[in-house]
Amino acid sequence: MSDANDIDKPWAGRFTAPTDAFVEAFTASVGFDKRMYKQDIAGSIAHARMLAHVGVLTEQECQAIIGGLQDIQLEIERGEFAWSTTLEDVHMNIEARLTDRIGATGKKLHTGRSRNDQVATDIRLYLRDQIGVMARELRRLQEGLLELAEREADTIMPGFTHLQTAQPVTFGHHMLAWVEMLMRDQSRLADCYQRVNVMPLGAAALAGTTYPVDREFTARELGFDAIAENSLDAVSDRDFAIEFVSTAATLMMHLSRFSEELILWSSAQFDFVDLGDSFCTGSSIMPQKKNPDVPELVRGKTGRVYGHLMSLLTLMKGQPLAYNKDNQEDKEPLFDTLDNVKGCLRLFADMMPQITVKAENMREAARRGFSTATDLADYLVRKGMPFRDAHEVVGKAVRHGVETGKDLAEMALAELQGFSEIITQDVFGVLTLEGSVAARDHIGGTAPEQVRSAIGRARDRLSQFKLAEPIQT
DSSP states (O other): OOOGGGTTOTTGGGOSSOOOHHHHHHHOOHHHHGGGHHHHHHHHHHHHHHHHHTTSSOHHHHHHHHHHHHHHHHHHHTTOOOOOGGGOSHHHHHHHHHHHHHGGGGGGTTTTOOHHHHHHHHHHHHHHHHHHHHHHHHHHHHHHHHHHHHHTTTOEEEEEETTEEEEEEEHHHHHHHHHHHHHHHHHHHHHHHHHHSEEOTTOTTTTOOSSOOOHHHHHHHHTOSEEOSOHHHHHHOOHHHHHHHHHHHHHHHHHHHHHHHHHHHTSTTTOOEEOOGGGOBOOSSOTTOOBOHHHHHHHHHHHHHHHHHHHHHHHHHTOOSSOOGGGGGGHHHHHHHHHHHHHHHHHHHHHGGGOEEOHHHHHHHHHHTTTTHHHHHHHHHHTTOOHHHHHHHHHHHHHHHHHHTOOGGGSOHHHHHTTOTTOOGGGHHHHSHHHHHHHOOSTTOOOHHHHHHHHHHHHHHHHHOOOOOOOOO
């Protein structure tokens, strides 16, 4: 017979020896899956209502179970619930406590289901809620970027390729590039949500159940859009978790690129922006230092999320159908991804209003880098010169500028005409930084008026995005 430690285990009848203490600790998941208590209780309440609906439970039994579960949720939220490693996971802990509270009726709750379809349902419910939280933080960051873009729609900075000065752009235009990246992340989250919001409950262990369950009823209770069609796949599928972490990895890649720019821009060598003191730290030895720790940590945490994606892919690649204990390892990478991505989004959203833009430094950097060279080439083409010839002419003018320390706009007309006689006084209208950005006056261009129009369109797109809402238990 099993010893006292195994009395409460629902599978104890099959065994003649107790679980080894280290094995018990090694296999327990309650330390990390207890965060799904609300979803586990919501799933159990819906399951109980369904069992009463089909006549497996009496209405009195159903109400006793629901009342007991609601009381347990209050216990957990007040910090009064005693979690037990002996009971392995969140599901068995709650079920055992339910039986303690309401007696034998609590043992009827598990009729027609297995921990296999129960945990698959809990994870989907939990992830569904967390996607909603992430989407709201993502939107808050986008709104902060749009406000920053609007404030700096006319601020000129150098645009870069190869981290070399390329062409002048506006800071507002640059911020809108980040908004577009995040729009795609938002779209991927919404798309991922569709495959998360599929209900496994009713698949039982792997083959379905002999009880007359009404899966459509349960799905409506829990707000699922669809029901898993195949019981084997329902309990063993973790594609949705992999897809979510892949989406999160792409989002973190975007935040990491943004972080890299903020780190560069806030350095003394660039001096384009100043980050709020609340998001930086100092040095223990160098009193002048103001370190951009938040962007640096976000950049670092990106690799952590990439690792979780590889963990989940590797976890699933060798598993036969249906459920295997390996799948217990899906939760920690998923939960850690959620925690870190939500934290990074929150920090970035909070940081946006505290970014100070150093417009004069940006403008001077754009002026120094011959950023209007392409504008001069375009000017010559409009005057009838073939582009390749114009490219060569401007290259010679830039070389002269390097040798004399002059930007193109600072050269005298006679100097410029030394490179091509078709250059006339009107050239200075395209060589100024303001003229350069204003000339990109089309959808997607950096002209200040186009930036303002793009901000309006982005706000309209954001207002139309439907955020996922948490489930109501």
